[in-house]
Amino acid sequence: MSNNKIDQLFSNARDSEPYIPNRGFEEQLSRRLDQLDWPPVWLRFGLPLLGAITGLALAIWVMSGTGSLGYASQLALSIANTSFSLPIWSAGLISLFFTAAALLGAKKYL
Amino acid sequence: MVSDKSLIERVLIHKDRHAFDQLVKQHQSTLRYSLRQWTCWDEALADDLSQETFLRAYQSLSKFRFESSFSTWLYRIAYRLFLDHQKSATQRYVEYVGDSIQDEDGQTDNHEQQDIHRDLARAMQVLSADQRAAIHLHLHRQYSHQEISDIMEIPLGTVKTHISRGRQLLAEALEDWRGD
Numbered sequence: 615m616s617n618n619k620i621d622q623l624f625s626n627a628r629d630s631e632p633y634i635p636n637r638g639f640e641e642q643l644s645r646r647l648d649q650l651d652w653p654p655v656w657l658r659f660g661l662p663l664l665g666a667i668t669g670l671a672l673a674i675w676v677m678s679g680t681g682s683l684g685y686a687s688q689l690a691l692s693i694a695n696t697s698f699s700l701p702i703w704s705a706g707l708i709s710l711f712f713t714a715a716a717l718l719g720a721k722k723y724l
Numbered sequence: 725m726v727s728d729k730s731l732i733e734r735v736l737i738h739k740d741r742h743a744f745d746q747l748v749k750q751h752q753s754t755l756r757y758s759l760r761q762w763t764c765w766d767e768a769l770a771d772d773l774s775q776e777t778f779l780r781a782y783q784s785l786s787k788f789r790f791e792s793s794f795s796t797w798l799y800r801i802a803y804r805l806f807l808d809h810q811k812s813a814t815q816r817y818v819e820y821v822g823d824s825i826q827d828e829d830g831q832t833d834n835h836e837q838q839d840i841h842r843d844l845a846r847a848m849q850v851l852s853a854d855q856r857a858a859i860h861l862h863l864h865r866q867y868s869h870q871e872i873s874d875i876m877e878i879p880l881g882t883v884k885t886h887i888s889r890g891r892q893l894l895a896e897a898l899e900d901w902r903g904d
Contacts, residue, residue, distance in 0.1 A: 620891055620898070624863035627844050631864075634753040643748060643775050647741065647782055 725750065728794040735785055744785075748778055751798060754865075757841075758799070761860045762806055762853070765845035773809065777802040792874060796867070799875045803857055810853045850897040854878075855890035862887050 653661075677686055726746060734743035755777060759770035780801050788797055848856045857876060861867045869887075873880045 616895070617891060620895060621863065623844065623898075627840050628864050628866075630840060631754075631757060632841065634756045636752070639752060639756070639771060639775070640745065640748055643778055644745060646775065646779055647744070650779065650783065651741070 729790065732785060732788060732790075732794065735782075744782055747794070751795060752778075754795070755798060755802060758860060758865065759802060759806065760841075761845050761848060761864070762856055763845075764849045765842050769809070773802060773805050776805050780805070792871070796871055796875060799861070800877070803875055804877075806857070807853065847894060847897050850893050851890050852886075855886045855893070858883055858886035859890040859894065 728747065728750070731743045731747050731750075734740040735747070752774065756770055756774045759773050760767060763769045763773070777798060781798055784801075788794070848859070851859065854876070858872055861872045861875060862869070867875070869880055869883050872883045872887075876883065
Protein backbone atom coordinates (compact mmCIF):
# COMPACT_ATOMS: atom_id res chain seq x y z
CA MET A 615 0.00 0.00 0.00
CA SER A 616 1.43 3.38 -0.96
CA ASN A 617 2.01 6.32 1.35
CA ASN A 618 -0.79 8.21 -0.38
CA LYS A 619 -3.25 5.47 0.44
CA ILE A 620 -2.16 5.46 4.08
CA ASP A 621 -2.62 9.23 4.19
CA GLN A 622 -6.05 8.77 2.65
CA LEU A 623 -6.94 6.11 5.20
CA PHE A 624 -6.06 8.41 8.10
CA SER A 625 -7.79 11.31 6.42
CA ASN A 626 -11.00 9.25 6.20
CA ALA A 627 -10.63 8.23 9.83
CA ARG A 628 -10.08 11.86 10.84
CA ASP A 629 -13.12 13.07 8.93
CA SER A 630 -15.35 10.45 10.45
CA GLU A 631 -13.91 10.51 13.95
CA PRO A 632 -16.78 9.73 16.27
CA TYR A 633 -17.72 11.76 19.31
CA ILE A 634 -17.25 9.42 22.23
CA PRO A 635 -20.16 9.95 24.60
CA ASN A 636 -19.69 10.39 28.32
CA ARG A 637 -21.36 7.25 29.61
CA GLY A 638 -20.39 8.20 33.15
CA PHE A 639 -16.80 9.14 32.27
CA GLU A 640 -17.09 12.72 33.51
CA GLU A 641 -19.10 11.75 36.60
CA GLN A 642 -16.53 9.16 37.62
CA LEU A 643 -13.71 11.63 37.02
CA SER A 644 -15.55 14.28 39.00
CA ARG A 645 -15.83 11.92 41.99
CA ARG A 646 -12.10 11.20 41.82
CA LEU A 647 -11.35 14.92 41.63
CA ASP A 648 -13.52 15.48 44.72
CA GLN A 649 -11.37 12.96 46.56
CA LEU A 650 -8.25 14.85 45.48
CA ASP A 651 -9.71 18.06 46.87
CA TRP A 652 -10.36 16.45 50.27
CA PRO A 653 -9.47 17.56 52.87
CA PRO A 654 -9.91 21.23 51.92
CA VAL A 655 -7.03 23.64 52.58
CA TRP A 656 -8.60 25.21 55.67
CA LEU A 657 -9.00 21.77 57.22
CA ARG A 658 -5.56 20.55 56.07
CA PHE A 659 -3.81 23.39 57.88
CA GLY A 660 -6.49 24.27 60.42
CA LEU A 661 -6.68 20.87 62.08
CA PRO A 662 -2.97 20.63 63.06
CA LEU A 663 -3.07 24.26 64.19
CA LEU A 664 -6.14 23.62 66.33
CA GLY A 665 -4.43 20.51 67.74
CA ALA A 666 -1.30 22.48 68.60
CA ILE A 667 -3.25 25.27 70.30
CA THR A 668 -5.37 22.78 72.26
CA GLY A 669 -2.26 20.83 73.25
CA LEU A 670 -0.49 23.95 74.41
CA ALA A 671 -3.50 25.14 76.40
CA LEU A 672 -3.86 21.70 77.95
CA ALA A 673 -0.16 21.59 78.85
CA ILE A 674 -0.29 25.03 80.50
CA TRP A 675 -3.44 24.08 82.40
CA VAL A 676 -1.92 20.79 83.66
CA MET A 677 1.42 22.38 84.52
CA SER A 678 -0.20 25.25 86.39
CA GLY A 679 -2.28 22.71 88.28
CA THR A 680 0.76 20.68 89.34
CA GLY A 681 2.78 23.78 90.07
CA SER A 682 5.46 22.88 87.52
CA LEU A 683 4.83 25.90 85.30
CA GLY A 684 7.48 27.97 87.08
CA TYR A 685 9.91 25.08 86.91
CA ALA A 686 9.21 24.60 83.14
CA SER A 687 9.74 28.28 82.40
CA GLN A 688 13.03 28.21 84.33
CA LEU A 689 14.10 25.14 82.34
CA ALA A 690 13.19 26.80 79.02
CA LEU A 691 15.09 29.94 80.01
CA SER A 692 18.11 27.91 80.99
CA ILE A 693 18.09 25.99 77.66
CA ALA A 694 17.73 29.27 75.74
CA ASN A 695 20.70 30.76 77.58
CA THR A 696 22.84 27.68 77.04
CA SER A 697 22.02 27.52 73.31
CA PHE A 698 23.68 30.85 72.70
CA SER A 699 27.08 29.22 73.09
CA LEU A 700 28.82 28.12 69.86
CA PRO A 701 29.59 24.49 70.83
CA ILE A 702 25.93 23.89 71.64
CA TRP A 703 24.82 25.37 68.31
CA SER A 704 27.39 23.27 66.42
CA ALA A 705 26.42 20.09 68.22
CA GLY A 706 22.77 20.84 67.56
CA LEU A 707 23.33 21.38 63.83
CA ILE A 708 25.46 18.24 63.49
CA SER A 709 22.85 16.13 65.27
CA LEU A 710 20.12 17.65 63.07
CA PHE A 711 22.14 16.76 59.97
CA PHE A 712 22.54 13.13 61.07
CA THR A 713 18.89 12.88 62.07
CA ALA A 714 17.79 14.20 58.66
CA ALA A 715 20.13 11.77 56.88
CA ALA A 716 18.80 8.87 58.96
CA LEU A 717 15.20 9.85 58.25
CA LEU A 718 15.85 10.16 54.50
CA GLY A 719 17.63 6.82 54.51
CA ALA A 720 14.79 5.18 56.42
CA LYS A 721 12.21 6.67 54.03
CA LYS A 722 13.62 4.55 51.20
CA TYR A 723 12.73 1.37 53.05
CA LEU A 724 9.32 2.48 54.30
CA MET B 725 -17.15 27.69 23.48
CA VAL B 726 -14.94 29.17 26.20
CA SER B 727 -11.22 29.13 25.39
CA ASP B 728 -8.90 26.71 27.18
CA LYS B 729 -6.80 29.63 28.41
CA SER B 730 -9.63 31.38 30.22
CA LEU B 731 -10.86 28.10 31.72
CA ILE B 732 -7.37 27.30 32.99
CA GLU B 733 -7.08 30.77 34.50
CA ARG B 734 -10.41 30.31 36.23
CA VAL B 735 -9.20 27.01 37.72
CA LEU B 736 -5.90 28.50 38.86
CA ILE B 737 -7.09 31.85 40.16
CA HIS B 738 -10.56 31.08 41.48
CA LYS B 739 -10.08 27.34 42.15
CA ASP B 740 -13.12 26.87 39.92
CA ARG B 741 -13.79 23.13 39.61
CA HIS B 742 -16.61 23.73 37.13
CA ALA B 743 -14.08 25.35 34.78
CA PHE B 744 -11.98 22.19 34.93
CA ASP B 745 -15.08 20.07 34.31
CA GLN B 746 -15.63 22.20 31.20
CA LEU B 747 -12.05 21.53 30.06
CA VAL B 748 -12.69 17.81 30.49
CA LYS B 749 -15.90 18.09 28.49
CA GLN B 750 -14.05 19.82 25.65
CA HIS B 751 -11.17 17.35 25.45
CA GLN B 752 -12.45 14.00 26.69
CA SER B 753 -13.64 12.63 23.37
CA THR B 754 -10.47 13.36 21.37
CA LEU B 755 -8.19 12.12 24.13
CA ARG B 756 -10.18 8.94 24.65
CA TYR B 757 -10.23 8.31 20.91
CA SER B 758 -6.46 8.76 20.66
CA LEU B 759 -5.85 6.45 23.57
CA ARG B 760 -8.13 3.88 21.97
CA GLN B 761 -5.94 4.04 18.88
CA TRP B 762 -2.77 3.74 20.96
CA THR B 763 -4.14 0.80 22.95
CA CYS B 764 -5.46 -0.99 19.84
CA TRP B 765 -9.04 -0.15 20.82
CA ASP B 766 -8.93 -1.41 24.39
CA GLU B 767 -11.77 0.83 25.57
CA ALA B 768 -11.47 0.09 29.28
CA LEU B 769 -7.74 0.70 29.35
CA ALA B 770 -8.04 3.82 27.19
CA ASP B 771 -10.66 5.24 29.55
CA ASP B 772 -8.56 4.41 32.62
CA LEU B 773 -5.57 6.18 31.11
CA SER B 774 -7.74 9.14 30.09
CA GLN B 775 -9.07 9.50 33.64
CA GLU B 776 -5.56 9.32 35.05
CA THR B 777 -4.43 11.92 32.49
CA PHE B 778 -7.10 14.40 33.59
CA LEU B 779 -6.33 13.76 37.26
CA ARG B 780 -2.62 14.43 36.72
CA ALA B 781 -3.47 17.50 34.65
CA TYR B 782 -5.64 18.84 37.47
CA GLN B 783 -2.92 18.23 40.05
CA SER B 784 -0.19 19.91 38.02
CA LEU B 785 -2.19 22.59 36.22
CA SER B 786 -0.20 25.28 38.04
CA LYS B 787 2.89 24.03 36.16
CA PHE B 788 1.24 24.67 32.77
CA ARG B 789 3.07 27.66 31.30
CA PHE B 790 0.91 28.32 28.21
CA GLU B 791 3.99 27.65 26.03
CA SER B 792 2.05 25.02 24.10
CA SER B 793 -1.63 24.37 23.61
CA PHE B 794 -3.49 22.68 26.44
CA SER B 795 -4.18 19.65 24.25
CA THR B 796 -0.46 19.21 23.49
CA TRP B 797 0.29 19.34 27.21
CA LEU B 798 -2.53 16.88 27.88
CA TYR B 799 -1.15 14.50 25.24
CA ARG B 800 2.28 14.69 26.88
CA ILE B 801 0.81 13.49 30.18
CA ALA B 802 -1.27 10.84 28.41
CA TYR B 803 1.72 9.54 26.46
CA ARG B 804 3.83 9.27 29.63
CA LEU B 805 1.07 7.27 31.33
CA PHE B 806 0.60 5.12 28.25
CA LEU B 807 4.33 4.32 28.16
CA ASP B 808 4.39 3.53 31.88
CA HIS B 809 1.51 1.17 31.35
CA GLN B 810 3.24 -0.47 28.40
CA LYS B 811 6.31 -1.07 30.53
CA SER B 812 4.40 -2.51 33.45
CA ALA B 813 1.92 -4.73 31.68
CA THR B 814 1.79 -6.95 28.69
CA GLN B 815 -0.59 -5.48 26.27
CA ARG B 816 -3.83 -7.25 25.78
CA TYR B 817 -6.00 -6.76 22.76
CA VAL B 818 -9.64 -6.74 23.60
CA GLU B 819 -12.07 -7.73 20.93
CA TYR B 820 -14.38 -4.92 20.01
CA VAL B 821 -17.69 -5.63 21.66
CA GLY B 822 -19.77 -3.16 19.74
CA ASP B 823 -20.20 -0.38 22.32
CA SER B 824 -21.85 2.15 20.06
CA ILE B 825 -20.11 5.41 19.33
CA GLN B 826 -21.81 8.58 18.32
CA ASP B 827 -21.11 11.47 16.03
CA GLU B 828 -21.01 15.04 17.34
CA ASP B 829 -24.77 15.41 17.05
CA GLY B 830 -25.19 12.47 19.38
CA GLN B 831 -26.45 10.20 16.60
CA THR B 832 -25.36 6.60 16.66
CA ASP B 833 -22.90 6.04 13.85
CA ASN B 834 -23.31 3.28 11.32
CA HIS B 835 -21.28 0.09 11.57
CA GLU B 836 -19.25 0.79 8.44
CA GLN B 837 -17.87 4.00 9.95
CA GLN B 838 -17.17 2.31 13.28
CA ASP B 839 -15.23 -0.37 11.43
CA ILE B 840 -12.81 2.16 9.96
CA HIS B 841 -11.65 3.16 13.43
CA ARG B 842 -11.63 -0.30 14.92
CA ASP B 843 -9.83 -1.78 11.94
CA LEU B 844 -7.29 1.02 11.90
CA ALA B 845 -6.55 0.38 15.57
CA ARG B 846 -6.26 -3.33 14.84
CA ALA B 847 -3.85 -2.69 11.96
CA MET B 848 -1.70 -0.48 14.21
CA GLN B 849 -0.98 -3.52 16.40
CA VAL B 850 1.98 -4.34 14.16
CA LEU B 851 3.67 -1.12 15.27
CA SER B 852 5.59 -0.51 18.46
CA ALA B 853 3.98 1.75 21.06
CA ASP B 854 6.24 4.65 20.03
CA GLN B 855 5.50 4.21 16.33
CA ARG B 856 1.77 3.92 16.97
CA ALA B 857 1.71 7.12 18.99
CA ALA B 858 3.85 9.04 16.50
CA ILE B 859 1.84 7.85 13.48
CA HIS B 860 -1.48 8.68 15.13
CA LEU B 861 -0.36 12.12 16.29
CA HIS B 862 1.06 12.96 12.87
CA LEU B 863 -1.38 11.42 10.41
CA HIS B 864 -4.59 11.65 12.40
CA ARG B 865 -4.13 14.62 14.73
CA GLN B 866 -1.89 16.39 12.20
CA TYR B 867 0.68 17.54 14.76
CA SER B 868 4.01 18.72 13.36
CA HIS B 869 7.18 16.71 13.95
CA GLN B 870 8.32 19.32 16.46
CA GLU B 871 5.06 19.11 18.42
CA ILE B 872 5.28 15.32 18.48
CA SER B 873 8.86 15.60 19.67
CA ASP B 874 7.61 17.79 22.54
CA ILE B 875 4.76 15.46 23.38
CA MET B 876 6.81 12.27 23.29
CA GLU B 877 9.90 13.97 24.73
CA ILE B 878 12.19 12.39 22.15
CA PRO B 879 14.54 13.97 19.57
CA LEU B 880 13.11 15.25 16.29
CA GLY B 881 15.11 12.69 14.28
CA THR B 882 13.63 9.83 16.29
CA VAL B 883 10.13 11.13 15.62
CA LYS B 884 10.82 11.14 11.88
CA THR B 885 12.23 7.62 12.09
CA HIS B 886 9.18 6.36 14.01
CA ILE B 887 6.83 7.87 11.44
CA SER B 888 8.75 6.64 8.43
CA ARG B 889 9.24 3.11 9.82
CA GLY B 890 5.68 3.06 11.09
CA ARG B 891 4.31 3.98 7.67
CA GLN B 892 6.36 1.20 6.09
CA LEU B 893 5.19 -1.46 8.57
CA LEU B 894 1.61 -0.30 8.33
CA ALA B 895 1.72 -0.43 4.54
CA GLU B 896 3.00 -4.02 4.66
CA ALA B 897 0.39 -5.02 7.23
CA LEU B 898 -2.44 -3.49 5.26
CA GLU B 899 -1.21 -5.15 2.07
CA ASP B 900 -1.31 -8.56 3.80
CA TRP B 901 -4.67 -7.73 5.26
CA ARG B 902 -6.14 -6.89 1.86
CA GLY B 903 -4.73 -10.15 0.58
CA ASP B 904 -6.47 -12.23 3.28
